[in-house]
Amino acid sequence: MPRRPDNPTLRRAIITALPLLALSLFTCIGLLTMTSSSAAQTKLTWEWPAGRRTDRFLAVKLTRVAKEGGGLFGIRRSPSLADSLPDAKILEGSVMQGINTGEHVSLRAPGAELPRLAAGDRAAFGLVEDRICICVLQIPADITEDRLGAWLSRQSCGE
Amino acid sequence: MSVIVVKFDTARKRIGLVVRGKHAPDHHPDKLGQHADVILADGAPIGFFGEGNDGSFNSIGLGMQGVVYDYQLLLRHRPYYVDMRAAVANRVVSTVLLIEVEQQAADAFKAAWDRMKTSPGDFNIVGGNCATHASAAFIAAGVLDTSIPWLDTPDNLYGQLVDTLPAARRTSYSGYIGFKPVSSGGFTMEDTPYAAGPQHNKPNPGSTGSLGTVGRNVTPNSV
Numbered sequence: 001m002p003r004r005p006d007n008p009t010l011r012r013a014i015i016t017a018l019p020l021l022a023l024s025l026f027t028c029i030g031l032l033t034m035t036s037s038s039a040a041q042t043k044l045t046w047e048w049p050a051g052r053r054t055d056r057f058l059a060v061k062l063t064r065v066a067k068e069g070g071g072l073f074g075i076r077r078s079p080s081l082a083d084s085l086p087d088a089k090i091l092e093g094s095v096m097q098g099i100n101t102g103e104h105v106s107l108r109a110p111g112a113e114l115p116r117l118a119a120g121d122r123a124a125f126g127l128v129e130d131r132i133c134i135c136v137l138q139i140p141a142d143i144t145e146d147r148l149g150a151w152l153s154r155q156s157c158g159e
Numbered sequence: 160m161s162v163i164v165v166k167f168d169t170a171r172k173r174i175g176l177v178v179r180g181k182h183a184p185d186h187h188p189d190k191l192g193q194h195a196d197v198i199l200a201d202g203a204p205i206g207f208f209g210e211g212n213d214g215s216f217n218s219i220g221l222g223m224q225g226v227v228y229d230y231q232l233l234l235r236h237r238p239y240y241v242d243m244r245a246a247v248a249n250r251v252v253s254t255v256l257l258i259e260v261e262q263q264a265a266d267a268f269k270a271a272w273d274r275m276k277t278s279p280g281d282f283n284i285v286g287g288n289c290a291t292h293a294s295a296a297f298i299a300a301g302v303l304d305t306s307i308p309w310l311d312t313p314d315n316l317y318g319q320l321v322d323t324l325p326a327a328r329r330t331s332y333s334g335y336i337g338f339k340p341v342s343s344g345g346f347t348m349e350d351t352p353y354a355a356g357p358q359h360n361k362p363n364p365g366s367t368g369s370l371g372t373v374g375r376n377v378t379p380n381s382v
Binding site (some may be wrong): 047050051075081 | 238
C-alpha cells in the first residue's frame with residue numbers, strides 16, 4: 001500500500017501550524033456566528049430511538065427549514081464529531097400548544113429521518129428526556145388546531 | 160443478500176479496527192470522510208468522538224470534549240455504525256481489520272478503552288482524534304510499538320497495522336458492517352460485502368434511500 005514516509009519534523013510542523021491557522025480564522029468564524037444567530041431558542045437534540053419510545057410530542061409551526069453547511073473546511077461534517085449528522089437539516093419554529101406555547105425551538109436532524117417539510121408546515125417533534133428528539137412527523141393539513149391535541153396523543157414512534 | 164457473520168466467542172482472540180468510509184483495503188478515503196472505531200475481543204464495538212460546540216475553537220474541531228461511545232451510545236448517535244440494515248440504508252461502507260492476539264493483549268486493549276471511557280480527555284481533530292485514541296489502545300495492548308506514521312488518520316492507522324503485523328494474524332472485511340448482541344454475552348459482527356459496480360449506488364453517507372442490491376463478494380479481502 002503506497003504511503004508517505006514518516007517525517008516527525010514535518011508532522012510536528014503541520015500539527016503546530018493548523019491550530020495557528022485556526023486561530024487566525026477564529027475571528028471570522030465568530031463574526032459569522034454572531035450575524036447568523038437570532039432570538040433565544042430552545043435547542044432540541046437529535047438522537048435515534050435505540051429502543052426508546054416517545055414520551056410526548058411537541059407541535060411546532062415551522063419558520064425555517066434549511067440544509068446545514070459543513071462549517072470551515074467541512075469540519076462539521078467529520079464523522080468523528082459527535083454532533084455530525086448525515087445530510088443535516090435545521091428546523092426552526094414556534095411551539096403551538098401546551099405550556100411552552102410560543103417558545104422558539106430549533107432542531108438539527110438527519111435528512112433521511114425527516115418527512116418532506118418546508119417553512120409554514122406544522123411538524124410534531126417526538127421527545128424523550130425532555131429535549132431529545134427521536135422522530136419528526138408532519139401534521140396533516142386536515143388536523144385543525146382544536147383537534148391537534150387529540151391527534152398528538154394518538155401518535156407514537158420509536159421502538 | 161449474502162451476509163458474512165463473524166463470531167468472537169472462539170478460542171482465537173481477535174480485536175479489530177473499523178475504518179468508516181474506507182470501501183476496500185486499498186481505498187484511501189478523504190481525511191474528513193473517515194472515522195475509526197475498534198472492536199474488543201468480545202466483538203463489542205466502541206469508538207472515540209469529539210463532543211460539544213460552544214462556538215469557540217470547538218467549531219473547527221479543536222479543544223473539544225472527548226467522549227467514548229459503546230454499543231448502546233452508538234445505537235443512539237451512529238446507528239449506521241452498528242446496525243447493518245442502517246448501514247445499507249445510509250450507504251455507510253467500512254473496512255474492518257481483525258487481528259489475532261493473545262488473551263493478555265485482548266485484556267490490555269479492553270482496559271485501555273475502559274480508562275478512556277472513564278476519563279476521555281480532550282478531542283482535537285488533529286493529533287487527538289479517534290485514530291489517535293485507537294492507536295493508543297493498540298499500543299497499550301502491545302500490538303503496536305509506535306504512534307501512527309504521518310497524520311493521525313484511521314486509514315494511516317489501518318496501514319500501520321497492515322505493515323506491522325504478519326498476514327497470518329490479520330483478516331480484512333469491507334462492506335456494510337453491523338453488530339448483534341449475543342445472549343451469552345458479547346457480539347457477532349455482520350458484513351454485507353460492498354462491491355462497486357454499475358448496479359450499485361455510490362456509497363454516500365447521509366444520502367437518503369436504500370440499496371436494493373449489494374455486493375456479492377463474499378470472501379474476506381486479503382491484505
